Amino acid sequence: MARIETLAIVGVGLIGGSLALALKESGAVGRVLGVGRSRGNLDDALRLGIIDEAVSLEQAAKADVIFVATPVAQMGAVFDSLKPHLVAHAVITDGGSTKQDVIESAKRALGESVKRFVPAHPIAGTEKTGAAAAFASLYRDRKVVVCSHDALDADAADIVTHMWKSTGAAIHAMSARDHDDVFAAVSHLPHLLAFALVDMLAAAPQADQYFKFAASGFRDFTRIAGGSPEMWRDISAANRIELRKQLAGYRSRLDDFDRWLAAGAPSDVSQIEASYARASRARNAWQRHIEHGEPMPRLAGGGQEE
């Protein structure tokens, strides 16, 4: 497949910058344009060879592929600004953590051009942000989810799939709904739970004591509560339907635990142990899977997909 002559990155941070660096390294891109609101960050990106030119959204719209790596809540406005200036063959794609809402806003903003919009989500990141944090190998052996929608041109999807393959990532096709369900479960809900716990403890009269005696288990459990409040607000709101479904299931589990703890009879304590034991088995099997490549066993509820 031909390389991308001109790639525009809207939002030149860790995600967009690392994509540019990876594609440059593999020769899969010619020229890279960058759009951003912070002049200092764009200067970093120019200095580091991530982008070749800082441009306006209007100029970015003339690129062959336009990668939108802004927070998901801003994507609708970006699509609106791009729309009048798009060339017919241009492919627009994104890197947002939610997909159903991004597709909806692309449909609203892009009109017929939505057939050139390929929703995607690279599953990678670090604690750092900004162009200076970008590096070419961020996506190597990581997963990138590419979603479809009913209006999508097959060749546009192929271009985006090829682009991500060039970074060393493994491509996973998934419906936008399945995507949003999966990431509500394994990312958005855990973030909400960690934020909620830390906020509760920080607001308690004994907060100083709590943080004084918190140890390594607490440190790991709450690491994701150090994330960006704005970004996670946007993701929580954007994916609120799937997030509420997962939250409802979780609240119902906590109701069970409270009932078992309140009753405290041997049969209740056995229920607590049984739940902990199922969790521990699954968690340890998954750890062996990600660390040593051991096959993941069929889980109690698993096996209906793939």
Next chain:
Amino acid sequence: MARIETLAIVGVGLIGGSLALALKESGAVGRVLGVGRSRGNLDDALRLGIIDEAVSLEQAAKADVIFVATPVAQMGAVFDSLKPHLVAHAVITDGGSTKQDVIESAKRALGESVKRFVPAHPIAGTEKTGAAAAFASLYRDRKVVVCSHDALDADAADIVTHMWKSTGAAIHAMSARDHDDVFAAVSHLPHLLAFALVDMLAAAPQADQYFKFAASGFRDFTRIAGGSPEMWRDISAANRIELRKQLAGYRSRLDDFDRWLAAGAPSDVSQIEASYARASRARNAWQRHIEHGEPMPRLAGGGQEE
């Protein structure tokens, strides 16, 4: 203060074994006796110089200090077995993760000898278990909580405090109730929450997909769900009163989040962001505190203690 001539360790694992090694290294102990149910583990402890002799509970009761490092649910039975054989000056202490219930069972089992029982909790550990995992520096610069109770002899408390200081640990006196509240908040509830999430996801029809796309945030959030189901069942049940208080506060927070997500108006989304932002500030301040020793700021709710 004089060294401990004979120390008995009941349950020679990571916690008890590391105490023995630390005290031997600092010359704070003469002879160490070990009690355990696994012959292989006691052989390890003998071979590694952690204990000098494997003995019965009856023989252990003759020691000057008896450290009970079994799971909390077994401590009542250990105290029962020790009671008839204790010498008058013997000090009994423990390393359990809950304190009010251990004090209750000590009172029941030890009768008048409870005046020689010093409840304590070393805040240290690793992922590993068993005597072979023990090492002398486990407690260096870590915290050990020493609790009092109404019948306690001052000299018994001094002996245990001196013992733990000899390992390099910092001693924190705290009421048993405060202890159980603090550790319900920063340890027992997080464990329950992590176990509950992993069990819920493993039971879902899409479980295979969930674990396939789970990434580093999920890994850290759920690390503590790989812990021992039996141990955490015991801790949850032993501390169920304080754990239910924390759980009630947390469930109420999740009710708020569900309401905000359901309504989804700008004011609701602002509430979500405000909670995430308070959590993120507290979490990042705490991280800087534990990593770089920066002073912990007064938290919103903090300041009533110490």
